Amino acid sequence: MSKANVDALCKLASSCLEMDQVKQAKELYEKAIEAEIDCADAHQGLATIAYLDADYPTAASHYLKLTLLQPMEARHLTNLGAIHNFMGDYAHAAEVLRKAITKDKRSAEAYYNLGIAQRKLKQSQMAMSAYREAIRLNPKMAEAYQNLANLYVESANMPMAILNFKKAIESQPDLEKAHVGLQKAEAASNQSKKVFNPFGPLVQSQSQQVNSPVTMVRELSDAERYDDRQEVKHLADEIERLSKEGLEFLKKTLEPAILELQRTMAEGSKAQVPLVDVAEVYQSAANQWVEHRKTVRRKVLELRAHEELINAPEVNLES
Numbered sequence: 001m002s003k004a005n006v007d008a009l010c011k012l013a014s015s016c017l018e019m020d021q022v023k024q025a026k027e028l029y030e031k032a033i034e035a036e037i038d039c040a041d042a043h044q045g046l047a048t049i050a051y052l053d054a055d056y057p058t059a060a061s062h063y064l065k066l067t068l069l070q071p072m073e074a075r076h077l078t079n080l081g082a083i084h085n086f087m088g089d090y091a092h093a094a095e096v097l098r099k100a101i102t103k104d105k106r107s108a109e110a111y112y113n114l115g116i117a118q119r120k121l122k123q124s125q126m127a128m129s130a131y132r133e134a135i136r137l138n139p140k141m142a143e144a145y146q147n148l149a150n151l152y153v154e155s156a157n158m159p160m161a162i163l164n165f166k167k168a169i170e171s172q173p174d175l176e177k178a179h180v181g182l183q184k185a186e187a188a189s190n191q192s193k194k195v196f197n198p199f200g201p202l203v204q205s206q207s208q209q210v211n212s213p214v215t216m217v218r219e220l221s222d223a224e225r226y227d228d229r230q231e232v233k234h235l236a237d238e239i240e241r242l243s244k245e246g247l248e249f250l251k252k253t254l255e256p257a258i259l260e261l262q263r264t265m266a267e268g269s270k271a272q273v274p275l276v277d278v279a280e281v282y283q284s285a286a287n288q289w290v291e292h293r294k295t296v297r298r299k300v301l302e303l304r305a306h307e308e309l310i311n312a313p314e315v316n317l318e319s
Contacts (some may be wrong), residue, residue: 074104108138140173
């Protein structure tokens with residue numbers, strides 16, 4: 001069969017595939033390969049059909065053949081890496097995708113698929129970098145924002161997760177996963193704010209001046225002294241809990257926000273997220289930290305006030 005006839009078969013197969021006539025397309029591509037074993041268009045078409053049928057081993061074999069037929073085409077390596085991700089062979093996928101990137105450093109799809117492989121390999125920081133690069137190369141890649149947001153959720157950095165979920169929705173408003181993720185991240189963030197801003201005073205006391213504790217002289221019964229000691233213990237436990245939460249907040253939220261701000265400032269115009277958005281996330285985290293410190297300080301003052309009440313001398317007042 002002549003080269004012209006093989007090309008005609010491939011064009012006809014492509015038209016059938018566009019009209020969802022998959023069976024006819026597959027038969028035509030197979031006839032083309034019978035006539036010309038190294039027909040790249042036929043291998044490309046059969047790889048696409050195998051992918052649509054979730055026949056990933058067959059798709060991988062055709063993409064591998066394409067990497068040999070057209071070794072300068074990075075897209076074949078990218079597609080092969082994506083197929084290995086579907087097959088669950090993430091280590092092999094990462095290896096193939098890194099080769100694709102060496103051939104085409106501007107392939108957003110290669111970085112995106114590399115991020116998928118690295119996340120599955122528990123290489124979270126490397127996956128974040130891959131998704132960021134994919135976004136830098138293609139700022140409209142909604143799935144990259146979505147996956148990056150999920151990584152921020154896993155690291156308990158809700159402000160950055162919320163920011164990236166919103167970016168995903170901006171790029172693709174009907175991306176349901178991003179809407180669901182945003183709702184969950186915002187709920188988690190609100191819950192975190194409640195933890196750092198508890199409602200009402202912990203200690204029930206009449207007209208207690210928390211900010212300016214006054215030493216009082218009063219006569220206490222044994223029962224009253226016991227109750228006050230229990231209040232002091234309760235306050236001490238509360239301060240210990242708040243201190244631990246503060247350290248956790250520093251580690252998981254404030255410190256990452258600072259690092260993200262520094263990284264974005266260093267990248268300048270190359271940053272995939274505008275500096276103003278990253279600064280807003282940092283400011284939100286910083287404000288939460290300030291409020292948390294105020295809460296701890298109030299509890300410490302309450303504790304001091306109760307200690308002074310306990311230690312006040314028992315004096316009989318003259319009538």
